[in-house]
Amino acid sequence: DTAVSQTPKYLVTQMGNDKSIKCEQNLGHDTMYWYKQDSKKFLKIMFSYNNKELIINETVPNRFSPKSPDKAHLNLHINSLELGDSAVYFCASSLGAQGYGANYGYTFGSGTRLTVV
Amino acid sequence: QKEVEQNSGPLSVPEGAIASLNCTYSDRVSQSFFWYRQYSGKSPELIMSIYSNGDKEDGRFTAQLNKASQYVSLLIRDSQPSDSATYLCAVKAFKGSGNTGKLIFGQGTTLQVKP
Numbered sequence: 001d002t003a004v005s006q007t008p009k010y011l012v013t014q015m016g017n018d019k020s021i022k023c024e025q026n027l028g029h030d031t032m033y034w035y036k037q038d039s040k041k042f043l044k045i046m047f048s049y050n051n052k053e054l055i056i057n058e059t060v061p062n063r064f065s066p067k068s069p070d071k072a073h074l075n076l077h078i079n080s081l082e083l084g085d086s087a088v089y090f091c092a093s094s095l096g097a098q099g100y101g102a103n104y105g106y107t108f109g110s111g112t113r114l115t116v117v
Numbered sequence: 118q119k120e121v122e123q124n125s126g127p128l129s130v131p132e133g134a135i136a137s138l139n140c141t142y143s144d145r146v147s148q149s150f151f152w153y154r155q156y157s158g159k160s161p162e163l164i165m166s167i168y169s170n171g172d173k174e175d176g177r178f179t180a181q182l183n184k185a186s187q188y189v190s191l192l193i194r195d196s197q198p199s200d201s202a203t204y205l206c207a208v209k210a211f212k213g214s215g216n217t218g219k220l221i222f223g224q225g226t227t228l229q230v231k232p
Contacts, residue, residue, distance in 0.1 A: 033220075041203060043161070043222040056219055090160060105151045105207070106220055108160040 003027070004109035006091050012115045013081055021076045021112045023091030031055075032074040033092040033106060034066060043090070049074055081116045088113050120144060121208050123223035131231055136193040138226050140206030143187065149209040150182055150189045155225065156202045165191060196230040203227050 004025040013019050025032065033056070034046040048056035049068040063079045074091060092106040121142050130136045138152075149168050153161035167173045167180040167189065179192040189208075193200055206223040 040224065041155070042224050043205065045219050045221070048219065105149075105153075105163040105166050107163070110160050 004091055004093050004107050006089075006109035006112050008112060009110060010113050010115075012117065015081055015083060015116055017081050018077070018079045019081060019114070020078070021089055021091075021114075023074045023076075023109055025072055025091075025093040025107070025109075027093055027095075027107060029093035029095050029107070030071050031094050032068065032071070033094075034074065034076050035090045035092060035108075037088040037090060037111070039087070047076075078114075081114075083116050086114055086116045119223070120221050121206055121223035123204075123206050123226045125224055125226060127227040127229050129229045129231060130196050132196060132198060134196050134230075136196045136200065136228055136230070138191040138193075138204050138206075138228065140189045140191075140223055141187055142189070142206075142208045144208070144210045145184075145187065147184075147187075147208045147210040150180070151207040151209070151220065152178075152180060152191045153205040153207060153222075154202045155205060161205055193228075196228075198230045198232050201228055201230050 006023045011019055031050045033048045035043050036046055037043045046058055046060050047066040051071050052068045065077045068074045088111045090111045091109040094106045095104045123140050152165040154164050155161045165175060165178050165180040167182045170182050170184050173180045177194045181190045203225040205225045207220045209220050
């Protein structure tokens with residue numbers, strides 16, 4: 001199936017730990033994103049990569065570090081996890097970051113529910 | 118002022134009625150507009166996109182855009198209980214030459230369709 005897939009789907013961990021979330025898309029898209037959805041369902045962009053190049057880096061604590069080994073993969077590593085990091089993290093992809101890609105919406109992965117205890 | 122604003126609801130309509138969901142945005146350079154549907158515990162799913170002023174219809178869904186008023190809406194005709202979900206308005210803007218656009222979401226409107 002063509003899709004954006006994220007692993008793991010659920011992640012429960014203690015404060016202070018380091019964890020990673022992985023994302024892969026087989027849609028042939030060249031741009032990938034990380035979004036955070038808080039308890040009030042508000043979706044906020046964190047990072048975006050276009051062809052392995054970081055193009056969007058919102059005001060996110062530097063404990064969060066994205067990495068894109070190729071345009072089909074985007075990972076998110078989080079150091080020293082805090083209670084406030086608990087949220088659902090969505091990976092998304094799209095075709096083109098600008099220009100001809102202006103009119104494309106994003107395809108979202110199924111999300112990773114992170115709970116920090 | 119939030120960049121994209123929606124009434125969080127819940128908006129409750131009877132089955133078979135027309136549901137009207139509204140969204141306003143603050144940035145006049147916004148170019149593309151999207152409606153996503155998100156069921157509880159699921160990921161957002163793109164249902165409509167619109168780029169030009171006017172109406173765009175797709176099945177039971179109609180998106181309406183008025184750039185002068187910075188307003189975009191989604192109408193759902195013949196609402197069904199399966200339409201009960203949170204509807205997210207999203208706006209993409211490109212600022213300056215060479216800058217990359219990003220999709221900015223509103224807080225979503227919860228729709229409840231009662232049988």
